[in-house]
Amino acid sequence: MDTTKPTAVALDDATVAFHLAGNRVYTAVEQARLSVEHGEFVAIVGPTGCGKSTLLNVAAGLLKPASGTVRIFDQPLTGLNRDAGYLFQGDALFPWKTAIDNVAIGLEIRGAPRAQALERAQGWLNSVGLGAFAGRYPHMLSGGQRKRVGLAQVLIRDPKILLMDEPFGPLDAQTRQIMGNLLLELWNADRKAVLFVTHDLEEAIALADRVVIMSAGPSARIIGDWRVPLARPRDISEVRMEKEFHALHREIWSVLKDEVMKGYAQSSQAPAEVE
Amino acid sequence: MMSRPVLLLCQLLVGVVFFGLWQLFATVPIFGYTVLPPFFFSTPLDVFNRIVKWLVEGSIWRHLMITLTEASLAFVIGSLSGTLIGFWFARQQTIAAIFDPYVKMMNALPRVVLAPIFALWLGLGIWSKVALGVTLVFFVVFFNVYQGVKETNATLVDNARMLGMSERQLLRHVFWPSALSWMFSSLHTSVGFAVVGAVVGEYLGSAAGLGYLIQQAEGVFDVAGVFAGMIVLAIFVVAIDFVVTKVENRLLVWRPTAGERGT
Numbered sequence: 001m002d003t004t005k006p007t008a009v010a011l012d013d014a015t016v017a018f019h020l021a022g023n024r025v026y027t028a029v030e031q032a033r034l035s036v037e038h039g040e041f042v043a044i045v046g047p048t049g050c051g052k053s054t055l056l057n058v059a060a061g062l063l064k065p066a067s068g069t070v071r072i073f074d075q076p077l078t079g080l081n082r083d084a085g086y087l088f089q090g091d092a093l094f095p096w097k098t099a100i101d102n103v104a105i106g107l108e109i110r111g112a113p114r115a116q117a118l119e120r121a122q123g124w125l126n127s128v129g130l131g132a133f134a135g136r137y138p139h140m141l142s143g144g145q146r147k148r149v150g151l152a153q154v155l156i157r158d159p160k161i162l163l164m165d166e167p168f169g170p171l172d173a174q175t176r177q178i179m180g181n182l183l184l185e186l187w188n189a190d191r192k193a194v195l196f197v198t199h200d201l202e203e204a205i206a207l208a209d210r211v212v213i214m215s216a217g218p219s220a221r222i223i224g225d226w227r228v229p230l231a232r233p234r235d236i237s238e239v240r241m242e243k244e245f246h247a248l249h250r251e252i253w254s255v256l257k258d259e260v261m262k263g264y265a266q267s268s269q270a271p272a273e274v275e
Numbered sequence: 276m277m278s279r280p281v282l283l284l285c286q287l288l289v290g291v292v293f294f295g296l297w298q299l300f301a302t303v304p305i306f307g308y309t310v311l312p313p314f315f316f317s318t319p320l321d322v323f324n325r326i327v328k329w330l331v332e333g334s335i336w337r338h339l340m341i342t343l344t345e346a347s348l349a350f351v352i353g354s355l356s357g358t359l360i361g362f363w364f365a366r367q368q369t370i371a372a373i374f375d376p377y378v379k380m381m382n383a384l385p386r387v388v389l390a391p392i393f394a395l396w397l398g399l400g401i402w403s404k405v406a407l408g409v410t411l412v413f414f415v416v417f418f419n420v421y422q423g424v425k426e427t428n429a430t431l432v433d434n435a436r437m438l439g440m441s442e443r444q445l446l447r448h449v450f451w452p453s454a455l456s457w458m459f460s461s462l463h464t465s466v467g468f469a470v471v472g473a474v475v476g477e478y479l480g481s482a483a484g485l486g487y488l489i490q491q492a493e494g495v496f497d498v499a500g501v502f503a504g505m506i507v508l509a510i511f512v513v514a515i516d517f518v519v520t521k522v523e524n525r526l527l528v529w530r531p532t533a534g535e536r537g538t
Contacts, residue, residue: 062433080436092434096452096529105448106438137529157438 005038006074008083008161008193009059014068016054028054030219031068034212036161039191043204045256046214047263052197053089055214056163059195060086072161085159087150087167093138099149100125100134106157124152128182144175148182155186162187162194168203180207180236188233201256205248206236213256216263224255294319317499325503335507341484342511345401345473346466349408354458354465356409357416362454364417365424366446382414386472390479399481408472412465416458423457424450459526466519470512485511 016029028051036042044052057063058070061080070077072084093102104121108114125131128148130141138146147167154162168176184207187194198204204211205228213224229244239245277285300310301318313321329335364371389410393403427450435449477486485508492500 060437062437082439084437086434086437088430088434090430091428092430094431094435094448094452096456098529109438109440109444109448139529139531153438 007035007071008038008040008073009034009036009195010069010071010074011035011055011058011065012069012071014055014058014065014070016051016058016063017066027219028217029058029214030221032220032222034222036193036195038193041187041194041196041207041209042212043196043198043208043210044212044214045198045201045204045252046220047216047256047260048199049267050214050217050220050259050263052199052214053165056086056165056195056197059161060084060163081161083159084161084163085154085157087147087154087162087164089165089167089169091138091146093146093149093153095138097137098134099130099136099138099141102138102149103152103156106153110157120156121152124156125149127186128152144171144179147171147179151183151186160192162192162196164194164196166198167196169198176203177236183207184232184234184236201249201252202240205230205245205252206234206239211248211252213252213259216259216266218266223259224252226252313498314496315498317502321499322502322506325499326507329503329507335488338484338488339507339511341401342470342473342477342486342508345404345476345484346408346469346515348401348405349412349472350466350469352405353409353412353469354416357413357465358420358454358458360413361417361420361457362424362450365421365454366450371421378417381410382418386410387475387479390476393476394480404473404476404481404484407476408469411468411472415461415465415468419457419461420454423460424454427453456527456530459523462519462523463516466515467512470508470515474508 011032011034013031013033014029015027015031017025017027020026032055034042034044034055044055046052054063058065059072059081061070061077061084072081094105097105100118100121103124104114104117107117107120112120122131122134125134128151130145130148130152133141133145138149141149150167168179171179180203194208196204196207201211208228211226211228212222213226214220215223226248228248230239230242297311297316298319301313301316302309326335364374386407390403390407393406397403397406432445432449435445440448473484474486474489477484478490479486481487485504489501489504489508492498492504
């Protein structure tokens, strides 16, 4: 982490509200204050439906906050965040493009010659371990493989900020660990600023430099911010055995538990209108 | 699922049994009573001979070519306009809202009633049949593409925008492929409707084509001719469908269940 450079993402009192039918307003996130320093890996953890994704969409410029400011490298964000790469929760690959075309597209739309784009795309597919699957269409790949292609698709553009929305959510436990290690390995190469949303506290601690906890929605707030004292480089499965890991997990969970119960109670009562 | 040769054998068997029974009931009296009098039902043998005669004389090819030309033109014009207008409406919701009641009205209209109008406007040549086919094909493709583009996965669009696509690039890389894929998925239905449009048009008034052939035979109580025309038409449609399936499998190679998506 380098604090001499400007803060990569800074949300200042950002409030996000959605207009519902009948002039009602649903406040998803209230006065969120959050910063991600240059080269820092920040994980946001919170109960289901607390507006974690909303916060990420604000940082991406896909959503405008109702009040508060968003600054990217000290510049106020207008429109889409051009410095950010976004790995979505759901399937976001182009189903009609092969794996390699899916990765190359980020360069092609910038005007890179096709041959050069394909060559670099092949390089990225190799680094996510899918070198032999370049010609496959997304439906011929497993969930984990699709996430790898997605990662390559985002990273080939070399974004300064990486936004990730429960990217490994739908994967099985083993695949998640493998993907986590792959992510750390790739991230270690150039240490981009990362904002990583997850509902899995263990995953958050294992990956991040800082863990931010959100309260249950609606009007979710940021209620906690912990620094992770684990050394890098880390191995996801080994780091879970360490004493510091357990101590931190216990500490954060004591706060998070109540919010999870609240979030659960709400989601089982009122219809969840906005995720 | 049974193996392919067994399946083919079973399919063949159904045909053989059907034509066998038909031949039997039409020629052999049962308790002194002919179940299928040949005057009304003809016999498979007569129908077969008729088809052979058409093939030998070569007269059938001209009619087939005319029907094929009409159906192809109707398909191309109908799908092209359906795709373009469906795409346009899906991207311009205001336009879609304005035209909505008229589109519904047009679609609810039984197309057969338009045939005399088209004959009046375009004459008895191929273009009145093409027009009839176009009105059928257009709506199938139009609704498919309209719905498909409107419901393009929002995550996909967000992803494309985050990857840095401009509005034009979004059209080219996201919405247009999506529109085309919906057009292709209605391929079987639209090709079928193109043939229906051509044959019905010919039947109602023309001087050539399969529909004309059937109509002529019907006019002189030539039942063998009617059935022969129907069978040629059926084989023609199966052949076209075979080609469409091949084309579809090629075009929709990226789709999980390419062959099963035709509506």
